[in-house]
Amino acid sequence: MKAVNKVDGRAIPLGLKNVDTDVIIPAHYLKTISRIGLGKGAFETIRAQPGNVFDDPEYTGAPIIIAGDNFGCGSSREHAAWALNDMGVEAVIAPSFSDIFSGNAFKNGIVTVVLPQEAVDRLLEVAKTDPIHIDLENKVVTTPYQDRFAFEIDDFRRNCLMNGLDEIGLTLANADRITAHERTLAQTQPWLVPVAA
Amino acid sequence: MLDSGSSMATKPRTLYDKIWDAHVVDQRDDGTCLIYIDRHLVHEVTSPQAFEGLRVAGRKVRRPDLTLAVPDHNLPTTARVDAEGNRLPIADVESAQQLAALETNAPSFGIKYIGATDREQGIVHVVGPEQGFSLPGTTIVCGDSHTACHGGIGALAFGIGTSEVEHVLATQTLQLKQSKTMEIRVEGTLGFGVSPKDVILAIIGKIGAAGGTGYVIEYTGSVFRDMSVEGRLTVSNMSIEGGARAGLVAPDDKTFAYLKGRPMAPKGEQWDQAVAYWRSLATDPGATYDKVVTLDAAEIAPSLTWGTSPEDVVPITGLVPDPKSFADPSKQAAAQKSLDYMGLVPGQKMQDIEVQHIFIGSCTNSRIEDLRAAAAVAKGRKVAANIKQALVVPGSGLVKAQAESEGLDKIFIDAGFEWREPGCSMCLAMNPDKVPSGERCASTSNRNFVGRQGPGARTHLVSPAMAAAAAVTGRLTDVRELMA
Incomplete structure (x- = not known):
């Protein structure tokens, strides 16, 4: 995974709350067996509307999306994160994210920045004209107007993002503990191994 | 540890x-x-x-x-x-x-x-x-x-x-990371014609689509103790529609009776060991939750959604809400967008809304009890003339076989429903079962998002009995009127 230290550039001022995963990538795009190419279906229902922010030339290639509460609610489809990756989005700023989506985003190197609604409102305003800067190392979002919004992010996730670490490899370094847990289970809860049907 | x-x-x-x-x-x-x-x-x-x-x-x-x-x-x-x-x-x-x-x-x-x-x-x-x-x-x-x-x-x-x-x-x-815990306690007795689906819709209507974010919900109280295992599966299924990644109902004798003898369940002595362990899992007296939400069972009516978020819930006797009635300005805007998409106007009676499609199925409502509830309403009645398609999709081949052994397939087919093979079907528009753009579906599934049942499709989430009622009247209907 690519290491991310900062995200810098224009931000799409989407602003909507409850942006669900069917909006991010409709189900008919989920039939792929690959992780790439999903950007073409991203936000299809919004892009069908004339004058939408995604097709506004002002935001071409913008690496950031700013949204309202509960971004990424709905299904567990990681295709939502893959679609954002494919359209070049590296970070999303919102007052809250669905738990599953923020996990999926993290595993694909997308930074999810949680800020209070007032800060998000201010960034939505700035985004119309100017770039936004997300500094993961110092956990702060800044604008060219001296705005400075500190955010919290899990240290483990931040470390993985900044070093591009592979989580499976990290876990397998602990394989002895997993084996020990399985040995204990075999003694204490032998019924956990399913009966071969 | x-x-x-x-x-x-x-x-x-x-x-x-x-x-x-x-x-x-x-x-x-x-x-x-x-x-x-x-x-x-x-x-x-x-x-x-x-x-x-x-x-x-x-x-x-x-x-x-x-x-x-x-x-x-x-x-x-x-x-x-x-x-x-x-x-x-x-x-x-x-x-x-x-x-x-x-x-x-x-x-x-x-x-x-x-x-x-x-x-x-x-x-x-x-x-x-x-x-x-x-x-x-x-x-x-x-x-x-x-x-x-x-x-x-x-x-x-x-x-x-x-x-x-x-x-x-x-x-x-x-x-x-460990989640926070939320207790959702519903005490009392459910009214006539009120199903587990109505209970979870009412809960999501109360806590909101993001109300459970960061929490695992435990459903407690007499309503869940009295509820069948299949009903509990329906309720817990939609925990995610309230933002919670997981829901829980404490396992009890009903749970054990439901699982005993299933092909991959423990057998013999291991079964007894397992049950003893499962009994020890119930929440201890004096344990606390990070948040507690209570509902009164008597206040829950047969319910359904009017908008494009599962939190957009009203009783079937209710009206399409006025977006201005919401305190939160962003919810007002979202509600207006929902109404535009759904083709509805504020103040309209939910029961006056005509539908063209009926979907009985999905992981929420496709088990044998769901099919029995729908068949009880469909029995001896006919799907209304304005319904273009009414699907019944059993949740598995074994549910299908059980329903057929009870003659439920015949009830549905005689009424004018299609009796299908098991799958996710019209819940999510990934297979040929879709609702056409601009048309309206009374659906027992779990999501009423924009485009969920097909591009432009309009979804009203309902219980199996309510879906069957809508099928035979051609409009969203209070199932209690058909359950005399």
Whole structure:
């Protein structure tokens, strides 16, 4: 995974709350067996509307999306994160994210920045004209107007993002503990191994 | 973990705390835990990239015996074999490719696979409990957010993304942080014609679509104690629509009776050991939750959604709300957008709204009790003339066979419904069952998002009995009027 230290550039001022995963990538795009190419279906229902922010030339290639509460609610489809990756989005700023989506985003190197609604409102305003800067190392979002919004992010996730670490490899370094847990289970809860049907 | 165990034993714990504690393999300084996964359900949509990842890295599946694969999302619900019993091809090339990938990946990684033409095939969340693969006190994951469903039997079950699917396949664990706990207590007795679906819709209407974010919900109170296991599965299934990754109902004698004798459930002495353990899991007296929400059973009516978020809930006797009636300005804007999409105007009576499509099915409402409830309303009646399509899609081949042995198929077919093969069907527009743009569906599924049942489709979430009532009247209907 690519290491991310900062995200810098224009931000799409989407602003909507409850942006669900069917909006991010409709189900008919989920039939792929690959992780790439999903950007073409991203936000299809919004892009069908004339004058939408995604097709506004002002935001071409913008690496950031700013949204309202509960971004990424709905299904567990990681295709939502893959679609954002494919359209070049590296970070999303919102007052809250669905738990599953923020996990999926993290595993694909997308930074999810949680800020209070007032800060998000201010960034939505700035985004119309100017770039936004997300500094993961110092956990702060800044604008060219001296705005400075500190955010919290899990240290483990931040470390993985900044070093591009592979989580499976990290876990397998602990394989002895997993084996020990399985040995204990075999003694204490032998019924956990399913009966071969 | 053993040293912290002694102090935990003295502090009263919730059902969630007990399941969590029993699955901690390792804990980092920041509190993130490596959690052991007892059961992994796999379907065709969220797994191909995970298997591809394993191949690229030269990794194998750590515990194929704890993994079960079933195709469901893409499968057409029309006949799967011809008169000679030969498998019929799947017309959609991409669907066929995704289904074929699972059919190849499962055996090549040593995973048990229930195929499209096996009689045990069905929606993964119906198959798990039905086969006794899902058990109380276990951790269950699947690349599907409605994995929350299995909390109905007292399992800590939640949806994961494809990277996590790959992580579980390779390590049988997940890196997780402990959730906060929310108790949703519903006391009293449900009114006439009020079903488990109405209960969960009312709950989501109350807490909101993000109300449970960061929480695991435990459903408590007399309503859930009195509810059947299938009803509990329906309720827990939609925990995610309230933002909670998982729901839980404490396992009890009903749960054990439901699971006993299922093909993959423990047998003999191991069954007795398991039941003794499961009984110990109930929340201790004095244990506290981070948040408590209470509802009065008597106030819950047959309910349905009017908008494009599962929190947009009204009783069937209610009206389409005025967006201006919401305090939050962003909710006002969202409500107006919803009404525009749904083609509704404020003040309209819900019962005056005509529908063109009926869908009875999905992991929320496709079990035998759901089909019985719908058939009881459909019996001796006819699907209204304005209904273009009315589908009944059993949750599994075994549910279908059971329904047929009870003659339910005949009731539905005589009334003018189509009786289909098991699958996710019209819940999510990944297979040929879709609602056309601008048309309206009374659906027993779980999501009323924009485009969920097809581009431009308008969804009203309802219970199976309410869906059957809408089918025979041609409009959204208070089922109690047909249940005399």
